[in-house]
Amino acid sequence: xxxxxxxxxxxxxATAVQGDRVLxxxxxxxxKGKYVVLFFxxxxxxxxxxxxxHAFADSLAEFRKRNVDVVAVSVDSHxxxxxxxxxxxxxxxxxxIGYPIVSDITKTISRDYDVLVEGxxxxxxxxxxIDKDGVVRHQLVNDLPLGRNVDEALRMxxxxxxxxxxxxxxxxxxxxxxxxxxxxxxxxxxxxxK
Numbered sequence: 010x011x012x013x014x015x016x017x018x019x020x021x022x023a024t025a026v027q028g029d030r031v032l033x034x035x036x037x038x039x040x041k042g043k044y045v046v047l048f049f050x051x052x053x054x055x056x057x058x059x060x061x062x063h064a065f066a067d068s069l070a071e072f073r074k075r076n077v078d079v080v081a082v083s084v085d086s087h088x089x090x091x092x093x094x095x096x097x098x099x100x101x102x103x104x105x106i107g108y109p110i111v112s113d114i115t116k117t118i119s120r121d122y123d124v125l126v127e128g129x130x131x132x133x134x135x136x137x138x139i140d141k142d143g144v145v146r147h148q149l150v151n152d153l154p155l156g157r158n159v160d161e162a163l164r165m166x167x168x169x170x171x172x173x174x175x176x177x178x179x180x181x182x183x184x185x186x187x188x189x190x191x192x193x194x195x196x197x198x199x200x201x202x203k
Contacts, residue, residue: 011123013145018047018137019121025080025109026090035109037080038143044077044169045139046162049113049124049132053085053093057156059103061134064159066106075166076141079108084119084131087112124150138165140173 013019018037025035037045048065050058065072065079072079083090090110096102111118113132119125124135134157138147147165151157168179177189180200190196 010150012148013122013137014148016145018045018139018143018145019118020143021111021118021121023111023113023118024087025111026087026094027109028107029091029094031087031091032109035111037139040078040080041143042141044075044141044166045080045137046072046077046166047080047082047122047137047139048157048162049082049119049122049135051126051131051134051153052083053089054101056101057134057154058083059093059098059101061156061159062103062106062110063098064157065162066108068159068163069107071163072166075163075170077166080111081106081108082111082113082118082132084113084116084125086114126153136162138162138169140169 020036020038022034022036025032050061052058062081069079090112093103094106095104097104113119116125119132122135124133126133134151136149136157137145140146146169164184167185168183171179171189178192179189183189190200
């Protein structure tokens with residue numbers, strides 16, 4: 010699996026859906042200047058996937074407060090995305106999801122992000138935090154049965170934005186509002202209370 014952290018996020022142009030609209034030529038580069046949480050999920054009409062899509066949707070206001078666009082990607086067609094968006098949540102559908110869902114029917118995007126499960130034709134649950142300059146700053150890939158924690162994605166956004174604003178690094182389990190540290194020996198000593 011490739012490590013993309015610190016590298017430019019692979020750009021793409023593809024068909025996406027947002028609500029009931031089809032977005033031809035949706036591109037990642039069009040979002041430059043904003044933070045992006047780009048996440049991959051295996052397939053429409055499955056079981057863990059709608060829980061994740063709804064979890065991101067339920068936290069969309071929090072992402073937007075932080076100037077973050079959320080974008081989902083799967084190997085399904087945009088027709089499949091549209092059909093799934095018409096099914097209510099309580100029936101396993103994703104009705105009400107308001108962020109773009111990209112169709113990676115050619116599997117090119119999944120390959121470029123190195124999350125394609127070869128031989129299965131679906132993507133692992135990859136998540137990529139991309140900064141305003143289009144650079145990947147955080148990457149997490151889960152196996153198919155393991156759903157993600159959206160609060161952790163928000164925590165990583167907070168940590169990145171805190172670092173960019175203050176130049177201090179965020180220690181293990183750091184949360185917004187907690188003590189950070191200078192990136193040197195004195196900083197770590199002060200953090201541990203010496």
